Amino acid sequence: MSGGVDSSSIVGMAHNISGKERKDTFSIVYPGTAIDESTYIDSVIQKTQFNNYQLTPVKEDLKLDLASFIYHQEEPVPNLSYYNEYKLRSYIQEKKVVVTLEGQGADEIVTGYRSFVLPFYFDLIESFQWKKLLNEIKHFKKLYPQTFFNILLRYCLSKLPQNLVQTLKKIIKKRQNPLINSNYFGSLPNIISPKNKCTNLNSALMNSLRVHSLPKQLTRADKSAMAHSIECRFPFLDHNLVEYSFSLSNDQKMHNGVTKKVLRLAMQEHIPVKVFKRRDKKGFLSPQATWIRELRDVFDSIVYSEEFKKLEYINWIAFEKKYSELITHKHNNSQEIWKILSVFLWEKTFIQNQI
Secondary structure, three states, X not given: XXXXXXXXXXXXXXXXXXXXXXXEEEEEXXXXXXXXXXXXXXXXXXXXXXXXXXXXXXXXXXXXHHHHHHHXXXXXXXXXXXXXXXXXXXXXXXXXXXXXXOOOOHHHHXXXXXHHHHHHHHHHHHOOOHHHHHHHHHHXXXXXXXXXXXXXXXXXXXXXXXXXXXXXXXXXXXXXXXXXXXXXXXXXXXOOOOXXXXXXXXXXXXXXXXXXXXXXXXXXXXXXXXXXXXXXXXXXHOHHXXXXXHHOXXXXXXXXXXXXXXXHHHHOOOOOHHHHOOOOOOOOOOOHHHHHHHOHHHXXXXXXXXXXXXXXXXXXXXXXXXXXXXXXXXXXXXXXXXXXXXXXXXXXXXXXXXX
């Protein structure tokens, strides 16, 4: 349980169904850091009186588990939040729990991501609800700071044929990642999201549910769970609930700067007020930058190895500069650093069989 609306809703409903029977919940916490969600977790436990087992992974855990984590994921992972999942399931296994209920899927059916705000605006434009559009822009300015004219421009661009948009991007020559040797990969095919016959918002939700977001989440969750002999189940992906959610109007999903409106209202009596009113989304973060810095000996041995320097798909000089900036606290660019390290570790594990 993270303390967000989704996992708190599952705990709240479990409490409503089970009555006085106390259930076990498990959480990752990082006390004293900006990514910690303990205050929300504690409020849920106070309301339900469920058991809550909290775990704080540390650098030594990552160092010990790194090879096993990479092996069980079977593919490069974009960030170390997935290590949180892996480590938490190891802890769950220690407590002899074999089935878990998890909150994945709610974001994709009732607008949990900021990226859904723009297609929500597009639907308002197409229905000529200009007053409501201006009102929503005002209320969403913190979550999605965009001007009215910028939104109109993006709407017009969205109506161009996708192939034309991709061609224009190539002509403009969108800036390449300086850490990557783009010549190594050659020409990659364009990935075009399918256009579903529904509202802009529901189309975005459908693509997130079936193409871009959820499939990877479920695959990685299943791999971490199976590594520890745990079966994870996702109540928000019950087909009846998914179909019902897609039948709802946009206003029931987003309204006055509030996402997941229908879920919040349905769960209002079952979750704490502070969770009900919560607007931020942390996304199960890990102290990724801190771990890389604190495990400098591990990552230095990779970055400065001759094998890594000779990789054809990276520009090592540019990478080393960014890596040094991360280590010396000049920039927190841990995301792009980890992505490349993850590819290298995966390659050594599955292509070279060396870890």
